Amino acid sequence: MKVAEQELLIVLVGVLITALVGGFIARALRLPVILGYIVGGMVVGPFGFNLITHTAQIETMAQIGVALLLFTLGMQFSLKKLKEVGRVAVIGGCIQILLTMGLGVLIGYALGWQGVKDQIFFGFLIALSSTMIVLKLLLDRGELDTAHGRVMVGILLIQDLAVVPMMALVPAFGQSGLAWAVGKAVLITVIFLGAMFVIGLWVLPWAMRRVAAVRSRELFLLAIICFCLAVAFATYKSGISLALGAFVAGVLISESDYAYQAIAEVVPLRDIFATLFFVSLGMLINLDFLADHIALVVAVVIAIIAGKFIISGFVPRLFGYSPKTMLYTGAGLFQIGEFSFVLAYAAWNAGVISQDVYDLTLSCAVVTILLTPLGMSATSVLYRRLSQGRRFARILASRTDPQFDREFQLANHVVICGFGRVGRNLGKVLERRGFSYLAVDNDPMVIDNLRSRGVPCIYGDASNPEILSRAVLSKAKVLVVTFHEAIGTELAVRNALKINPKLDIVARIHSDDEREALHDLGVNELVRPEFEASLEIMRHTLHRFGLTSTEIQYIITSLREEGLD
Structure with a gap:
């Protein structure tokens, strides 16, 4: 084996081991x-312990990871999904990106950067938040299906799509004569998209059918990868972004009958190459710059967090969402995202941004990502304390819903806190049986729909004691709390029992x-969706073995009483 081949193998193994250890930690x-990959790269790279020095080959393979990231993003894109996220995501997401870009330009101007390109691209970089990190936090906190969870996911989707035109502008910004370069890039892009439309309409379906007919997973995967890299290389040689070509290739595949199979085959390969990218990115983070400019990094991080918190919180408020949604959205989107790393590397490699701007961006990105979980937790504690104070709770409630002082003439009704999928299904059954109910939700679109149907409802956070005081709990038959988040459920139960200690919940x-916390409060009817699903699966499985319905019901009742998990 040649020396160069040995070096490549050693570097590749070292990078993968670094990623494995960093990921586990x-x-x-x-x-x-991802944070483990980046920090691992910082530790073993030239600015750390200098354990890995030959990074050129890894950086080349990392570019394949970038192409595959954008390729899978294209495969998962659909106009239907874009329509589902609604105006707050599409229009609000665009507003958030533009305002945050302006914030980046202002920060660059305040720091005395002379290059307009540095200022504009710094705005691009900080406008993007981390889809992976925010989704993980929302899942861990059980808030993915909340109002603020849906708003954040929608805005993140628009941000991910915005990466494509930003990447497409990198080659143009790297040339002299910016206006001419951008115009030329737009013209080439239009021609390219036209050619891709023709290929996607006539050539690709025919080729995919031929490949699928062979019934070989290896050849299918090879064909998908070849198509992705060929289109990406074609755009690169045409003077526009490699990422744009990869994204468009993914969109074309997504419209075929083989989209789901393609995603399933490509994702593992994408993850390996993307790992190489993030570790190699960590190797490029200049720790000396961070140490020498710690005051600058801290000041810029504060400006980014404060600015993005205000801007991201302003967007849902602009569309009528509650103060809670505003606070949580601002706290969840203040970090710089993983696609900013991709964009920063491309811009630095093309000479669009300077080394100092690149180092500053990466340093701020790592710090803001680390602070995101703390920011979300601090926001939860802050909102909990504010919303439970009588004076502030009333201010929040009255400013959230213009009809806050409306009186409901209800008795023996059901109060449903959280009108998501579970609440909607319960509402349908109650309507069919002629039972009255009142819904409480902090999603304005849900409330608008209920009011258009004449259903009694209150817009606001059901854990707010002032909101619950309007739900006529003293005459209610039962209170149903469908929240995903544990804190909101406990607060709603506590406040409801203060109003009506004998209320069934x-x-x-x-x-x-x-379960223990709510049981201590006196709530006996506790429903755990995962547990109930397991019981239903048991029912169907035991039925296949010939057990009677009575026997199965006895087993399930026994398990439910035992609380088997």
């Missing part, structure tokens, strides 16, 4: 694995800690 600390829970 990040998991143990309940942090995103049915609550949705997700853990043993929730």
Whole structure:
């Protein structure tokens, strides 16, 4: 084996081991694995312990990871999904990106950067938040299906799509004569998209059918990868972004009958090459710059967090969402995201941004990502304390809903806190049986729909005592709490029992800690969706073995009484 080949093998093995160790440590600390990859690269790279020095080959392979990241993003894109996220995501997401870009330009101007390109691209970089990190936090906290969870996911989707035109502008910004370069890039892009439309309409379906007819997973994967890299290389040689070509290739595949199979085959390969990218990125982070400019990094981090918190919180408020959604969205989106690393590397490699701007961006990105879990937790504590104070709770409630002082003439009704999928299904059954109910939700679109149907409802956070005081709990038959989040459920139950200590309550829970806390409050009807699903699966399985319905019901009742998990 030649020396060069040995060096490549050693570097590749070293990078993968670094990623493995860094990923395990990040998991143990309940942090995103991407952060483990980046920090691992910082430790073993030239600015750390200098254990890995020959990084040129790894950086080349890392570019394949970038192409595959954008390729899978294209395969997962759909106009239907874009329509589902609604105006707050599409329009609000665009507003957030533009305002945050302006923030980046202002920061660059305040720091005395002379290059307009540095200022504009710094705005691009800080406008993007981390989809991976935010989704993980929302899942861990059980808030993915909340109002602020849906808003954040929608805005993140628009941000991910915005990466494509930003990447497409990198080659143009790297040339002299910016206006002419951008115009030329737009013209080439239009021609390229036209050619891709023709290929996607006539050539690709025919080729995919031929490949699929062979019934070989290896050849299918090879064909998909070849198509992705060929289109990406074609755009690169045409003077526009490699990422744009990869994204468009993914969109074309997504419209075929083989999209799901393609995603399943490509994702493992994408993850390996993306790992190389994030580790190699960590190797490029200049720790000397961070140490020498610690005051600058701290000041810029504060400006980014404060600015993005205000801007990201302003967007849902602009569309009528509650103060809670505003606070949580601002706290969840203040970090710089993983696609900013991709964009920063491309811009630095093309000479669009200077080394100092590149180092500053990466340093700020790592710090803001580390602070995101703390920011979300601090926001939860802050909102909990503010919303439970009588004066502030009333201010929040009255400013959230213009009809806050409306009186409901209800008795023997059901109060449903959280009108998501579970709440909607319950509402349908109650309507069919002629039972009255009142819904409480902090999603304005849900409330608008209920009011258009004449259903009694209150817009706001059901854990707010002032909101619950308007739900006529003193005359209610039962309170149903369908929240995903444990804190909101406990607060709603506590405040409801203060109003009516004898109120029957049915609550949705997700853990043993929730069960114990609510049981201590006197709530006996606790529903754990995962547990109930397991019982239903048992029912169908035992039925296949010939057990009677009575026997099966006895087993399930016994298990439910035991609380088997």
